[in-house]
Amino acid sequence: MPRPRSLTPDQLASAALAVIDRDGLAGLSMRAVAQELGMSTMGLYRYVRDREELERLVVELVLSAVDTEPPNPGASWREQVEVLVRRLRDTVGAHPEVVPLTIAHRHHSLGVLRWAETVLAVLTEAGVEGERRVVALRGLLSYAIGAIQLEHLGALSGPGTTAITELSPAEFPHMTETARDARNVGADQEFLGGLAILLDGLGV
Amino acid sequence: MPRPRSLTPDQLASAALAVIDRDGLAGLSMRAVAQELGMSTMGLYRYVRDREELERLVVELVLSAVDTEPPNPGASWREQVEVLVRRLRDTVGAHPEVVPLTIAHRHHSLGVLRWAETVLAVLTEAGVEGERRVVALRGLLSYAIGAIQLEHLGALSGPGTTAITELSPAEFPHMTETARDARNVGADQEFLGGLAILLDGLGV
DNA sequence: ACCTGAACACCGTTCAAGT
DNA sequence: ACCTGAACACCGTTCAAGT
Numbered sequence: 001m002p003r004p005r006s007l008t009p010d011q012l013a014s015a016a017l018a019v020i021d022r023d024g025l026a027g028l029s030m031r032a033v034a035q036e037l038g039m040s041t042m043g044l045y046r047y048v049r050d051r052e053e054l055e056r057l058v059v060e061l062v063l064s065a066v067d068t069e070p071p072n073p074g075a076s077w078r079e080q081v082e083v084l085v086r087r088l089r090d091t092v093g094a095h096p097e098v099v100p101l102t103i104a105h106r107h108h109s110l111g112v113l114r115w116a117e118t119v120l121a122v123l124t125e126a127g128v129e130g131e132r133r134v135v136a137l138r139g140l141l142s143y144a145i146g147a148i149q150l151e152h153l154g155a156l157s158g159p160g161t162t163a164i165t166e167l168s169p170a171e172f173p174h175m176t177e178t179a180r181d182a183r184n185v186g187a188d189q190e191f192l193g194g195l196a197i198l199l200d201g202l203g204v
Numbered sequence: 205m206p207r208p209r210s211l212t213p214d215q216l217a218s219a220a221l222a223v224i225d226r227d228g229l230a231g232l233s234m235r236a237v238a239q240e241l242g243m244s245t246m247g248l249y250r251y252v253r254d255r256e257e258l259e260r261l262v263v264e265l266v267l268s269a270v271d272t273e274p275p276n277p278g279a280s281w282r283e284q285v286e287v288l289v290r291r292l293r294d295t296v297g298a299h300p301e302v303v304p305l306t307i308a309h310r311h312h313s314l315g316v317l318r319w320a321e322t323v324l325a326v327l328t329e330a331g332v333e334g335e336r337r338v339v340a341l342r343g344l345l346s347y348a349i350g351a352i353q354l355e356h357l358g359a360l361s362g363p364g365t366t367a368i369t370e371l372s373p374a375e376f377p378h379m380t381e382t383a384r385d386a387r388n389v390g391a392d393q394e395f396l397g398g399l400a401i402l403l404d405g406l407g408v
Numbered sequence: 409a410c411c412t413g414a415a416c417a418c419c420g421t422t423c424a425a426g427t
Numbered sequence: 428a429c430c431t432g433a434a435c436a437c438c439g440t441t442c443a444a445g446t
Contacts, residue, residue: 029418029419029420030419030420030421031419031420040430040431040432041421041431041432042421042430042432043430043431045421046429046430050420050421051420051421100304103353103357104357113368113371113376113379116379117375117376117377117378117379120379120382121378124378130385131385131389131393132397133382133385134382134385134389134394135389135393135394135397135398135401136398136401137382138351138354138394138398139347139351139397139398139401139402141350141354142347142350142351142353142398143346143347143350143398143402144350145354146345146346146347146348146350146351146353147342147343147346147350149307149346149349149350150307150342150345150349153307153308164317172317172321173321174321174324174325174328175317175320175321175324178324178338178341181335181337181338182338184335185335185338189335189339190338190339190342193335193336193339193343194339194342194346194347196405197339197340197343197402197405197406198343198347198401198402198405199405200404200405200406200408201400201401201402201403201404201405201408202401202404202405204404204405204408233437233438233439234438234439234440235437235438244411244412244413245412245413245439245440246411246413246440247411247412249440250410250411254439254440255439255440409446410445411444411445411446412442412443412444412445413442413443413444413445414441414442414443414444415440415441415442415443416439416440416441416442417439417440418437418439418440419436419437419438419439420435420436420437420438421434421435421436421437422433422434422435422436423431423432423433423434423435424431424432424433424434425430425432425433426429426430426431427428427429427430427431
């Protein structure tokens with residue numbers, strides 16, 4: 001842990017995020033970030049032990065942007081959870097290239113811990129407790145993480161699905177039909193639809 | 205597309221998978237795979253255009269191992285879907301390091317298309333159709349993908365959760381309590397529990 | 409024609425040399 | 428003491444040189 005000088009961790013993370021948003025995750029390198037900041041490559045090591053720590057800073061920057069304020073307490077628990085999951089998806093989805101890093105470093109993120117705390121508060125208020133609460137939180141997070149990735153690696157209505165439409169209908173009868181149905185389903189509808197199924201199941 | 209000679213794509217993929225299982229995804233390199241096969245590095249390029257194509261072969265090898273036979277047709281749709289999702293998780297989970305590759309290349313995978321076809325057949329039999337079927341398939345896949353990743357990057361009962369137990373109970377009252385509850389929840393229970401919530405929601 | 413080693417343009421990180 | 432460029436050990440891939 002060297003003593004920072006003219007740069008805050010946030011500024012460092014912002015520079016790295018700018019590189020990622022511009023050149024993709026593959027474009028992220030110590031050299032590129034240093035250049036972005038107009039400093040020598042080795043200068044970065046004054047702020048960060050290694051590349052992994054830089055990645056953690058980027059993840060923290062993105063996840064700390066998730067609004068974790070309890071949503072409208074007058075609303076039903078269902079609406080409140082929906083708002084919270086939606087916030088996570090929208091905030092992380094704004095930087096899709098960061099998603100893989102987000103997953104690898106999730107444990108160190110204060111942002112996601114705060115988000116989970118708020119979700120748990122709502123669930124507890126709704127009477128979900130004990131092991132069911134454990135499973136519910138984990139289920140919501142799993143769904144959100146998986147859905148964000150699927151969404152950004154090709155929406156069901158995107159080019160990947162078009163390829164599916166061209167599959168042999170003899171071998172894949174249901175897939176070809178479902179791909180046709182999917183053309184009318186937008187990304188938001190898809191995400192919120194899956195979330196609704198989870199929330200329905202939680203309410204049982 | 206050069207003409208293969210003494211090696212099948214499966215043998216190539218198996219060698220790469222052996223490297224990954226031994227040295228992790230970070231250990232995967234053209235040089236390492238070539239060495240594993242006792243051939244020159246450039247020899248690989250007779251079989252594969254570039255590293256990305258090698259990765260696709262690995263993904264296909266893993267995903268084609270998913271059993272896509274329709275499960276016991278006498279069982280309820282709910283049990284059948286549960287069996288199918290479980291198979292996906294168990295097969296992919298056997299090679300956790302491959303998961304990131306699996307996601308990036310999922311569209312090219314015949315294995316996952318066949319899996320989805322079987323799931324859709326069961327859903328259709330259960331009366332799920334049209335846009336709801338689209339959302340259901342995508343929801344199940346999102347959940348499975350997210351859960352597999354969370355599971356292998358630290359079970360809720362693992363060391364990550366222990367760190368959560370040490371969080372300030374004042375700032376994270378629900379998280380600390382939930383982490384205690386999570387100690388009794390195994391990985392299987394967690395995965396199947398979340399899946400049960402989804403299936404409950406689908407049955408509504 | 410087929411195969412492959414050297415070479416090129418990268419990478420993260422060490423370390424000694426500069427101030 | 429602080430900073431940094433050269434160097435080291437990697438990487439994917441090109442290409443010319445070997446057979």
